Amino acid sequence: xxxxxxxxxxxxxxxxxxxxxxxxxxxxxxxxxxxxxxxxxxxxxxxxxxxxxxxxxxxxxxxxxxxxxxxxxxxxxxxxxxxxxxxxxxxxxxxxxxxxxxxxxxxxxxxxxxxxxxxxxxxxxxxxxxxxxxxxxxxxxxxxxxxxxxxxxxxxxxxxxxxxxxxxxxxxxxxxxxxxxxxxxxxxxxxxxxxxxxxxxxxxxxxxxxxxxxxxxxxxxxxxxxxxxxxxxxxxxx
Amino acid sequence: xxxxxxxxxxxxxxxxxxxxxxxxxxxxxxxxxxxxxxxxxxxxxxxxxxxxxxxxxxxxxxxxxxxxxxxxxxxxxxxxxxxxxxxxxxxxxxxxxxxxxxxxxxxxxxxxxxxxxxxxxxxxxxxxxxxxxxxxxxxxxxxxxxxxxxxxxxxxxxxxxxxxxxxxxxxxxxxxxxxxxxxxxxxxxxxxxxxxxxxxxxxxxxxxxxxxxxxxxxxxxxxxx
Ligand SMILES: Nc1ncnc2c1ncn2[C@@H]1O[C@H](COP(=O)(O)OP(=O)(O)OP(=O)(O)O)[C@@H](O)[C@H]1O
Ligand SMILES: [Mg+2]
Numbered sequence: 270x271x272x273x274x275x276x277x278x279x280x281x282x283x284x285x286x287x288x289x290x291x292x293x294x295x296x297x298x299x300x301x302x303x304x305x306x307x308x309x310x311x312x313x314x315x316x317x318x319x320x321x322x323x324x325x326x327x328x329x330x331x332x333x334x335x336x337x338x339x340x341x342x343x344x345x346x347x348x349x350x351x352x353x354x355x356x357x358x359x360x361x362x363x364x365x366x367x368x369x370x371x372x373x374x375x376x377x378x379x380x381x382x383x384x385x386x387x388x389x390x391x392x393x394x395x396x397x398x399x400x401x402x403x404x405x406x407x408x409x410x411x412x413x414x415x416x417x418x419x420x421x422x423x424x425x426x427x428x429x430x431x432x433x434x435x436x437x438x439x440x441x442x443x444x445x446x447x448x449x450x451x452x453x454x455x456x457x458x459x460x461x462x463x464x465x466x467x468x469x470x471x472x473x474x475x476x477x478x479x480x481x482x483x484x485x486x487x488x489x490x491x492x493x494x495x496x497x498x499x500x501x502x503x504x505x506x507x
Numbered sequence: 508x509x510x511x512x513x514x515x516x517x518x519x520x521x522x523x524x525x526x527x528x529x530x531x532x533x534x535x536x537x538x539x540x541x542x543x544x545x546x547x548x549x550x551x552x553x554x555x556x557x558x559x560x561x562x563x564x565x566x567x568x569x570x571x572x573x574x575x576x577x578x579x580x581x582x583x584x585x586x587x588x589x590x591x592x593x594x595x596x597x598x599x600x601x602x603x604x605x606x607x608x609x610x611x612x613x614x615x616x617x618x619x620x621x622x623x624x625x626x627x628x629x630x631x632x633x634x635x636x637x638x639x640x641x642x643x644x645x646x647x648x649x650x651x652x653x654x655x656x657x658x659x660x661x662x663x664x665x666x667x668x669x670x671x672x673x674x675x676x677x678x679x680x681x682x683x684x685x686x687x688x689x690x691x692x693x694x695x696x697x698x699x700x701x702x703x704x705x706x707x708x709x710x711x712x713x714x715x716x717x718x719x720x721x722x723x724x725x726x727x728x729x730x731x732x
Contacts, residue, residue: 409616463606467599467603468624468672468673469676471596
Protein backbone atom coordinates (compact mmCIF):
# COMPACT_ATOMS: atom_id res chain seq x y z
CA UNK A 270 0.00 0.00 0.00
CA UNK A 271 2.87 2.34 0.79
CA UNK A 272 4.18 2.17 -2.74
CA UNK A 273 0.91 3.10 -4.39
CA UNK A 274 0.94 6.40 -6.25
CA UNK A 275 -0.78 9.41 -4.69
CA UNK A 276 -3.05 9.99 -7.69
CA UNK A 277 -4.28 6.40 -7.60
CA UNK A 278 -5.02 6.58 -3.91
CA UNK A 279 -6.95 9.81 -4.21
CA UNK A 280 -9.04 8.49 -7.10
CA UNK A 281 -9.67 5.29 -5.15
CA UNK A 282 -10.80 7.24 -2.09
CA UNK A 283 -13.23 9.34 -4.13
CA UNK A 284 -14.62 6.29 -5.92
CA UNK A 285 -14.99 4.46 -2.62
CA UNK A 286 -16.96 7.36 -1.14
CA UNK A 287 -19.23 7.71 -4.18
CA UNK A 288 -20.10 4.03 -4.31
CA UNK A 289 -20.55 3.74 -0.56
CA UNK A 290 -22.88 6.70 -0.26
CA UNK A 291 -24.93 5.41 -3.18
CA UNK A 292 -25.37 2.00 -1.57
CA UNK A 293 -28.40 1.44 0.63
CA UNK A 294 -28.48 -2.29 1.40
CA UNK A 295 -27.19 -3.15 4.84
CA UNK A 296 -25.53 -6.42 3.84
CA UNK A 297 -23.54 -4.68 1.13
CA UNK A 298 -22.63 -1.83 3.44
CA UNK A 299 -21.36 -4.34 5.96
CA UNK A 300 -19.17 -5.88 3.27
CA UNK A 301 -17.93 -2.42 2.33
CA UNK A 302 -17.14 -1.69 5.95
CA UNK A 303 -15.08 -4.86 6.03
CA UNK A 304 -13.14 -3.85 2.97
CA UNK A 305 -12.50 -0.46 4.58
CA UNK A 306 -11.05 -2.25 7.58
CA UNK A 307 -8.97 -4.30 5.18
CA UNK A 308 -7.66 -1.14 3.52
CA UNK A 309 -6.82 0.27 6.94
CA UNK A 310 -4.96 -2.95 7.67
CA UNK A 311 -2.97 -2.70 4.44
CA UNK A 312 -2.15 0.92 5.15
CA UNK A 313 -0.93 -0.09 8.62
CA UNK A 314 -2.99 2.54 10.36
CA UNK A 315 -2.30 2.73 14.10
CA UNK A 316 -5.26 0.92 15.66
CA UNK A 317 -5.95 2.98 18.77
CA UNK A 318 -5.52 6.36 17.11
CA UNK A 319 -7.72 5.36 14.20
CA UNK A 320 -10.49 4.19 16.47
CA UNK A 321 -10.23 7.44 18.39
CA UNK A 322 -10.64 9.39 15.16
CA UNK A 323 -13.65 7.33 14.13
CA UNK A 324 -15.22 7.75 17.54
CA UNK A 325 -14.75 11.50 17.47
CA UNK A 326 -16.67 11.56 14.19
CA UNK A 327 -19.31 9.19 15.55
CA UNK A 328 -19.83 11.68 18.35
CA UNK A 329 -21.22 14.08 15.78
CA UNK A 330 -23.73 11.65 14.31
CA UNK A 331 -24.63 10.03 17.62
CA UNK A 332 -27.73 12.15 18.16
CA UNK A 333 -28.91 11.47 14.65
CA UNK A 334 -28.46 7.74 15.03
CA UNK A 335 -30.11 7.69 18.45
CA UNK A 336 -33.18 9.62 17.36
CA UNK A 337 -33.75 8.25 13.86
CA UNK A 338 -35.49 5.00 14.96
CA UNK A 339 -38.01 7.03 16.94
CA UNK A 340 -38.66 9.73 14.38
CA UNK A 341 -39.11 7.45 11.37
CA UNK A 342 -42.53 5.91 10.94
CA UNK A 343 -42.85 2.23 10.02
CA UNK A 344 -43.13 -1.24 11.48
CA UNK A 345 -43.01 -1.44 15.25
CA UNK A 346 -39.59 -2.49 16.56
CA UNK A 347 -39.55 -1.76 20.30
CA UNK A 348 -40.85 0.92 22.57
CA UNK A 349 -40.68 2.36 26.04
CA UNK A 350 -42.61 5.00 27.98
CA UNK A 351 -44.64 6.10 25.04
CA UNK A 352 -41.86 6.22 22.44
CA UNK A 353 -41.81 3.61 19.72
CA UNK A 354 -38.89 2.75 17.49
CA UNK A 355 -39.45 1.56 13.94
CA UNK A 356 -37.50 -1.10 12.10
CA UNK A 357 -37.09 1.23 9.11
CA UNK A 358 -35.68 3.92 11.35
CA UNK A 359 -33.24 1.46 12.84
CA UNK A 360 -32.11 0.40 9.40
CA UNK A 361 -31.68 3.98 8.31
CA UNK A 362 -29.59 4.71 11.38
CA UNK A 363 -27.43 1.66 10.72
CA UNK A 364 -27.01 2.68 7.09
CA UNK A 365 -25.81 6.15 8.03
CA UNK A 366 -23.50 4.77 10.67
CA UNK A 367 -21.89 2.25 8.31
CA UNK A 368 -21.62 4.69 5.41
CA UNK A 369 -19.97 7.38 7.52
CA UNK A 370 -17.49 5.05 9.16
CA UNK A 371 -16.58 3.18 5.99
CA UNK A 372 -15.97 6.45 4.11
CA UNK A 373 -13.93 7.90 6.93
CA UNK A 374 -11.86 4.76 7.44
CA UNK A 375 -11.12 4.33 3.75
CA UNK A 376 -10.16 8.00 3.51
CA UNK A 377 -7.81 7.66 6.47
CA UNK A 378 -6.24 4.58 4.90
CA UNK A 379 -6.03 5.81 1.33
CA UNK A 380 -5.32 9.52 1.64
CA UNK A 381 -4.57 10.66 5.17
CA UNK A 382 -1.92 7.99 5.69
CA UNK A 383 0.19 9.52 2.92
CA UNK A 384 2.89 12.04 3.76
CA UNK A 385 1.67 15.56 3.02
CA UNK A 386 3.95 16.23 0.06
CA UNK A 387 2.68 13.02 -1.54
CA UNK A 388 -0.92 14.20 -1.18
CA UNK A 389 0.08 17.49 -2.73
CA UNK A 390 1.83 15.97 -5.71
CA UNK A 391 -1.03 13.49 -6.10
CA UNK A 392 -3.55 16.33 -6.29
CA UNK A 393 -1.28 18.22 -8.66
CA UNK A 394 -1.03 15.14 -10.85
CA UNK A 395 -4.81 15.08 -11.05
CA UNK A 396 -4.88 18.66 -12.26
CA UNK A 397 -5.98 20.30 -9.04
CA UNK A 398 -5.47 24.06 -8.78
CA UNK A 399 -2.06 25.02 -7.46
CA UNK A 400 -3.48 27.64 -5.15
CA UNK A 401 -5.87 25.20 -3.53
CA UNK A 402 -3.05 22.75 -2.91
CA UNK A 403 -0.97 25.50 -1.32
CA UNK A 404 -3.83 26.42 0.96
CA UNK A 405 -4.21 22.78 1.93
CA UNK A 406 -0.52 22.33 2.67
CA UNK A 407 -0.26 25.50 4.71
CA UNK A 408 -3.44 24.64 6.58
CA UNK A 409 -2.02 21.29 7.56
CA UNK A 410 1.15 22.97 8.75
CA UNK A 411 -0.45 25.84 10.62
CA UNK A 412 -3.41 24.28 12.39
CA UNK A 413 -0.96 22.93 14.92
CA UNK A 414 0.77 26.30 15.28
CA UNK A 415 -2.58 27.96 15.83
CA UNK A 416 -3.43 25.45 18.52
CA UNK A 417 -0.07 26.04 20.21
CA UNK A 418 -0.57 29.79 20.04
CA UNK A 419 -4.00 29.37 21.60
CA UNK A 420 -2.55 27.24 24.35
CA UNK A 421 0.23 29.69 25.00
CA UNK A 422 -2.26 32.52 25.39
CA UNK A 423 -4.44 30.40 27.65
CA UNK A 424 -1.54 29.43 29.89
CA UNK A 425 -0.54 33.08 30.04
CA UNK A 426 -4.05 33.87 31.27
CA UNK A 427 -4.15 30.97 33.71
CA UNK A 428 -0.73 31.84 35.07
CA UNK A 429 -2.24 35.09 36.26
CA UNK A 430 -5.10 33.37 38.01
CA UNK A 431 -7.74 33.47 35.31
CA UNK A 432 -10.72 31.22 35.98
CA UNK A 433 -13.60 31.10 33.57
CA UNK A 434 -16.83 32.23 35.24
CA UNK A 435 -20.04 33.48 33.86
CA UNK A 436 -19.27 37.15 34.17
CA UNK A 437 -18.33 40.08 31.98
CA UNK A 438 -14.64 39.79 32.83
CA UNK A 439 -14.57 36.20 31.58
CA UNK A 440 -16.34 36.97 28.34
CA UNK A 441 -14.24 40.04 27.71
CA UNK A 442 -11.07 38.02 28.29
CA UNK A 443 -12.27 35.35 25.88
CA UNK A 444 -12.96 38.10 23.39
CA UNK A 445 -9.39 39.35 23.77
CA UNK A 446 -8.14 35.80 23.40
CA UNK A 447 -10.01 35.23 20.15
CA UNK A 448 -9.06 38.66 18.82
CA UNK A 449 -5.44 38.20 19.77
CA UNK A 450 -5.41 34.83 18.04
CA UNK A 451 -6.63 36.40 14.80
CA UNK A 452 -4.25 39.35 14.98
CA UNK A 453 -1.32 37.10 15.74
CA UNK A 454 -2.23 34.74 12.93
CA UNK A 455 -2.32 37.58 10.43
CA UNK A 456 0.98 38.89 11.74
CA UNK A 457 2.55 35.50 11.56
CA UNK A 458 1.26 35.00 8.04
CA UNK A 459 3.05 38.21 7.03
CA UNK A 460 6.29 37.15 8.63
CA UNK A 461 6.19 33.65 7.22
CA UNK A 462 5.60 35.05 3.75
CA UNK A 463 8.62 37.29 4.26
CA UNK A 464 10.69 34.29 5.29
CA UNK A 465 9.54 32.37 2.25
CA UNK A 466 10.38 35.27 -0.06
CA UNK A 467 13.85 35.35 1.44
CA UNK A 468 14.32 31.83 0.27
CA UNK A 469 13.27 32.50 -3.25
CA UNK A 470 9.52 31.96 -3.04
CA UNK A 471 7.77 33.65 -5.94
CA UNK A 472 4.19 32.56 -5.55
CA UNK A 473 4.29 28.83 -6.06
CA UNK A 474 5.78 25.87 -4.32
CA UNK A 475 8.54 23.97 -6.03
CA UNK A 476 7.24 20.63 -7.27
CA UNK A 477 8.70 18.12 -4.92
CA UNK A 478 8.04 14.81 -6.62
CA UNK A 479 8.77 14.48 -10.30
CA UNK A 480 5.70 13.21 -12.14
CA UNK A 481 6.35 9.54 -11.81
CA UNK A 482 4.87 7.01 -14.22
CA UNK A 483 2.39 4.60 -12.70
CA UNK A 484 4.13 1.40 -11.67
CA UNK A 485 2.95 -2.17 -11.89
CA UNK A 486 1.93 -2.07 -8.24
CA UNK A 487 -0.31 0.89 -9.01
CA UNK A 488 -2.05 -0.97 -11.82
CA UNK A 489 -2.50 -4.10 -9.74
CA UNK A 490 -4.03 -2.02 -6.97
CA UNK A 491 -6.26 -0.16 -9.42
CA UNK A 492 -7.53 -3.35 -11.02
CA UNK A 493 -8.37 -4.96 -7.71
CA UNK A 494 -10.08 -1.82 -6.65
CA UNK A 495 -12.14 -1.53 -9.83
CA UNK A 496 -13.13 -5.19 -9.57
CA UNK A 497 -14.32 -4.67 -6.01
CA UNK A 498 -16.29 -1.60 -7.03
CA UNK A 499 -17.82 -3.44 -9.96
CA UNK A 500 -18.77 -6.28 -7.67
CA UNK A 501 -20.55 -3.92 -5.29
CA UNK A 502 -22.33 -2.11 -8.12
CA UNK A 503 -23.62 -5.38 -9.58
CA UNK A 504 -24.64 -6.64 -6.16
CA UNK A 505 -26.59 -3.49 -5.33
CA UNK A 506 -28.14 -2.64 -8.67
CA UNK A 507 -27.68 -5.72 -10.83
CA UNK B 508 18.13 57.17 13.97
CA UNK B 509 21.13 58.25 11.97
CA UNK B 510 24.68 57.27 11.43
CA UNK B 511 27.56 56.71 9.58
CA UNK B 512 30.67 55.49 8.21
CA UNK B 513 32.31 54.60 4.96
CA UNK B 514 34.01 51.31 4.68
CA UNK B 515 37.30 50.93 6.52
CA UNK B 516 38.29 48.00 4.35
CA UNK B 517 37.73 49.25 0.88
CA UNK B 518 37.49 52.95 1.65
CA UNK B 519 34.22 53.31 -0.13
CA UNK B 520 35.55 52.06 -3.47
CA UNK B 521 33.02 50.08 -5.48
CA UNK B 522 33.62 46.73 -3.85
CA UNK B 523 30.55 46.83 -1.68
CA UNK B 524 28.35 43.78 -1.51
CA UNK B 525 25.52 45.72 0.06
CA UNK B 526 25.35 49.47 0.25
CA UNK B 527 22.68 51.73 1.69
CA UNK B 528 22.83 55.43 0.91
CA UNK B 529 20.77 58.00 2.81
CA UNK B 530 18.09 55.43 3.50
CA UNK B 531 15.09 56.39 5.59
CA UNK B 532 12.15 54.33 6.66
CA UNK B 533 9.06 54.61 8.80
CA UNK B 534 6.37 52.09 9.69
CA UNK B 535 3.99 54.84 10.68
CA UNK B 536 4.01 58.06 8.61
CA UNK B 537 6.00 60.89 10.23
CA UNK B 538 7.57 58.58 12.78
CA UNK B 539 10.82 57.60 11.09
CA UNK B 540 12.55 54.56 12.51
CA UNK B 541 15.69 55.26 10.50
CA UNK B 542 16.64 58.34 8.55
CA UNK B 543 19.66 59.26 6.47
CA UNK B 544 21.33 55.91 7.02
CA UNK B 545 24.58 55.14 5.19
CA UNK B 546 25.96 51.67 5.40
CA UNK B 547 28.30 49.50 3.46
CA UNK B 548 29.29 45.87 3.68
CA UNK B 549 32.41 44.80 1.81
CA UNK B 550 33.98 41.49 0.92
CA UNK B 551 34.97 39.23 3.80
CA UNK B 552 33.79 41.69 6.38
CA UNK B 553 31.93 40.67 9.52
CA UNK B 554 30.08 43.69 10.81
CA UNK B 555 28.42 43.92 14.18
CA UNK B 556 25.29 46.03 14.00
CA UNK B 557 24.38 47.26 17.43
CA UNK B 558 21.94 49.67 18.97
CA UNK B 559 19.26 49.86 21.61
CA UNK B 560 16.08 47.78 21.48
CA UNK B 561 13.83 49.31 18.91
CA UNK B 562 16.67 51.24 17.27
CA UNK B 563 15.79 49.68 13.93
CA UNK B 564 18.38 46.95 13.49
CA UNK B 565 15.99 44.25 12.30
CA UNK B 566 14.34 46.82 10.09
CA UNK B 567 17.65 47.56 8.33
CA UNK B 568 18.23 43.90 7.50
CA UNK B 569 14.74 43.65 6.03
CA UNK B 570 15.37 46.70 3.89
CA UNK B 571 18.57 45.12 2.58
CA UNK B 572 16.68 42.14 1.15
CA UNK B 573 13.70 44.16 0.00
CA UNK B 574 11.13 42.92 2.50
CA UNK B 575 10.57 46.56 3.39
CA UNK B 576 10.75 49.40 0.89
CA UNK B 577 12.59 52.48 2.14
CA UNK B 578 10.80 55.84 1.96
CA UNK B 579 13.96 57.43 0.61
CA UNK B 580 17.54 56.63 -0.28
CA UNK B 581 19.19 54.00 -2.40
CA UNK B 582 19.70 50.30 -1.80
CA UNK B 583 22.54 48.75 -3.78
CA UNK B 584 23.31 45.06 -3.67
CA UNK B 585 25.94 43.10 -5.57
CA UNK B 586 26.78 46.06 -7.73
CA UNK B 587 23.30 47.09 -8.79
CA UNK B 588 20.67 49.49 -7.55
CA UNK B 589 17.62 47.58 -6.35
CA UNK B 590 14.23 49.16 -6.22
CA UNK B 591 11.44 46.85 -7.33
CA UNK B 592 10.36 43.53 -5.84
CA UNK B 593 11.78 41.80 -8.92
CA UNK B 594 15.23 43.28 -8.33
CA UNK B 595 15.34 41.60 -4.97
CA UNK B 596 14.70 38.02 -6.14
CA UNK B 597 18.38 37.68 -6.89
CA UNK B 598 19.44 39.52 -3.75
CA UNK B 599 17.50 37.15 -1.51
CA UNK B 600 19.21 34.20 -3.08
CA UNK B 601 22.66 35.74 -2.61
CA UNK B 602 22.12 37.29 0.81
CA UNK B 603 20.63 34.93 3.37
CA UNK B 604 18.63 36.50 6.17
CA UNK B 605 18.32 34.71 9.51
CA UNK B 606 15.19 36.00 11.21
CA UNK B 607 15.11 37.17 14.80
CA UNK B 608 12.34 34.65 15.53
CA UNK B 609 13.07 31.18 14.20
CA UNK B 610 9.39 30.26 14.43
CA UNK B 611 8.72 32.72 11.63
CA UNK B 612 11.30 31.11 9.45
CA UNK B 613 10.37 27.46 9.69
CA UNK B 614 7.10 26.70 7.99
CA UNK B 615 7.35 23.18 6.61
CA UNK B 616 6.18 20.11 8.51
CA UNK B 617 9.58 18.47 8.71
CA UNK B 618 13.11 19.80 9.03
CA UNK B 619 14.34 18.42 5.72
CA UNK B 620 11.46 19.89 3.75
CA UNK B 621 12.18 23.27 5.24
CA UNK B 622 15.88 23.16 4.53
CA UNK B 623 15.48 22.12 0.91
CA UNK B 624 12.77 24.67 0.21
CA UNK B 625 15.36 27.32 -0.68
CA UNK B 626 17.48 25.15 -2.98
CA UNK B 627 14.34 23.92 -4.77
CA UNK B 628 13.31 27.52 -5.34
CA UNK B 629 16.76 28.14 -6.78
CA UNK B 630 15.85 25.60 -9.42
CA UNK B 631 17.83 22.63 -8.17
CA UNK B 632 16.54 19.12 -8.79
CA UNK B 633 15.09 17.12 -5.94
CA UNK B 634 18.27 15.07 -5.51
CA UNK B 635 20.63 18.03 -5.56
CA UNK B 636 18.41 20.00 -3.22
CA UNK B 637 18.48 17.05 -0.83
CA UNK B 638 22.26 16.93 -0.98
CA UNK B 639 22.49 20.66 -0.22
CA UNK B 640 20.04 20.26 2.63
CA UNK B 641 21.97 17.41 4.20
CA UNK B 642 25.23 19.33 3.90
CA UNK B 643 23.71 22.37 5.55
CA UNK B 644 22.33 20.30 8.42
CA UNK B 645 25.73 18.73 8.83
CA UNK B 646 27.42 22.12 9.06
CA UNK B 647 25.18 23.16 11.93
CA UNK B 648 25.63 19.76 13.56
CA UNK B 649 22.07 18.54 13.14
CA UNK B 650 22.55 15.48 10.97
CA UNK B 651 19.85 13.02 11.86
CA UNK B 652 17.27 15.72 12.44
CA UNK B 653 15.92 15.43 8.88
CA UNK B 654 12.58 13.89 9.69
CA UNK B 655 11.94 15.69 12.95
CA UNK B 656 8.82 17.85 13.11
CA UNK B 657 10.06 21.43 12.81
CA UNK B 658 7.78 23.13 15.30
CA UNK B 659 8.44 20.55 17.99
CA UNK B 660 12.16 21.28 18.24
CA UNK B 661 13.66 23.15 21.15
CA UNK B 662 14.30 26.86 20.78
CA UNK B 663 18.03 26.41 20.22
CA UNK B 664 17.50 23.61 17.70
CA UNK B 665 15.07 25.79 15.79
CA UNK B 666 17.73 28.52 15.58
CA UNK B 667 20.23 26.07 14.14
CA UNK B 668 17.73 24.64 11.66
CA UNK B 669 16.87 28.18 10.60
CA UNK B 670 20.58 28.82 10.06
CA UNK B 671 20.76 25.62 8.00
CA UNK B 672 17.88 26.79 5.80
CA UNK B 673 19.90 29.91 5.06
CA UNK B 674 23.20 28.09 4.49
CA UNK B 675 21.57 25.55 2.17
CA UNK B 676 21.11 28.32 -0.39
CA UNK B 677 24.85 29.02 -0.31
CA UNK B 678 24.50 32.78 -0.05
CA UNK B 679 27.45 35.13 -0.47
CA UNK B 680 26.33 37.28 2.41
CA UNK B 681 24.80 36.32 5.75
CA UNK B 682 22.49 38.70 7.56
CA UNK B 683 22.06 37.31 11.07
CA UNK B 684 19.46 38.78 13.39
CA UNK B 685 20.40 37.75 16.91
CA UNK B 686 21.70 34.29 16.06
CA UNK B 687 22.62 33.61 19.68
CA UNK B 688 19.23 34.24 21.22
CA UNK B 689 18.25 31.22 23.27
CA UNK B 690 21.47 29.27 22.79
CA UNK B 691 23.34 27.70 25.70
CA UNK B 692 27.06 28.31 26.15
CA UNK B 693 28.11 25.12 24.45
CA UNK B 694 25.89 25.63 21.42
CA UNK B 695 26.97 29.25 21.28
CA UNK B 696 30.61 28.22 21.20
CA UNK B 697 29.79 25.82 18.39
CA UNK B 698 27.98 28.57 16.51
CA UNK B 699 31.04 30.80 16.83
CA UNK B 700 33.09 27.96 15.37
CA UNK B 701 30.65 27.47 12.52
CA UNK B 702 30.54 31.16 11.66
CA UNK B 703 34.31 31.59 11.92
CA UNK B 704 34.78 28.85 9.38
CA UNK B 705 32.33 30.31 6.90
CA UNK B 706 33.85 32.49 4.19
CA UNK B 707 30.81 34.72 3.74
CA UNK B 708 30.63 38.39 4.59
CA UNK B 709 28.23 38.93 7.47
CA UNK B 710 26.15 41.48 9.24
CA UNK B 711 25.50 40.28 12.78
CA UNK B 712 23.02 41.74 15.19
CA UNK B 713 23.66 40.63 18.74
CA UNK B 714 23.58 42.01 22.23
CA UNK B 715 26.16 39.50 23.34
CA UNK B 716 29.52 41.29 23.44
CA UNK B 717 31.48 38.10 24.05
CA UNK B 718 30.03 36.52 20.98
CA UNK B 719 30.70 39.58 18.85
CA UNK B 720 34.27 39.97 20.11
CA UNK B 721 35.19 36.58 18.72
CA UNK B 722 33.78 37.21 15.29
CA UNK B 723 33.50 40.71 14.00
CA UNK B 724 35.94 42.80 12.03
CA UNK B 725 34.07 46.08 12.37
CA UNK B 726 31.35 47.58 14.51
CA UNK B 727 28.56 49.86 13.50
CA UNK B 728 26.46 51.54 16.14
CA UNK B 729 23.01 52.94 15.56
CA UNK B 730 22.64 56.15 17.48
CA UNK B 731 19.41 58.05 17.97
CA UNK B 732 19.25 61.58 16.67
N1 LIG C 1 5.51 45.91 11.85
C1 LIG C 1 5.73 47.04 12.54
N2 LIG C 1 4.79 47.99 12.60
C2 LIG C 1 5.00 49.14 13.29
N3 LIG C 1 6.12 49.41 13.95
C3 LIG C 1 7.12 48.51 13.92
C4 LIG C 1 6.96 47.26 13.23
N4 LIG C 1 8.11 46.55 13.37
C5 LIG C 1 8.91 47.31 14.13
N5 LIG C 1 8.33 48.47 14.47
C6 LIG C 1 8.96 49.54 15.27
O1 LIG C 1 10.14 49.97 14.62
C7 LIG C 1 11.18 50.17 15.55
C8 LIG C 1 12.40 49.39 15.14
O2 LIG C 1 12.11 48.00 15.22
P1 LIG C 1 13.21 46.87 14.97
O3 LIG C 1 12.54 45.56 15.08
O4 LIG C 1 13.94 47.18 13.72
O5 LIG C 1 14.16 47.12 16.23
P2 LIG C 1 15.48 46.34 16.64
O6 LIG C 1 16.59 47.33 16.61
O7 LIG C 1 15.63 45.13 15.85
O8 LIG C 1 15.15 46.01 18.16
P3 LIG C 1 15.50 44.68 19.02
O9 LIG C 1 16.90 44.84 19.52
O10 LIG C 1 14.53 44.75 20.16
O11 LIG C 1 15.29 43.51 18.15
C9 LIG C 1 10.61 49.81 16.91
O12 LIG C 1 10.33 51.01 17.60
C10 LIG C 1 9.36 49.04 16.63
O13 LIG C 1 8.40 49.34 17.59
MG1 LIG D 1 15.40 43.15 16.18
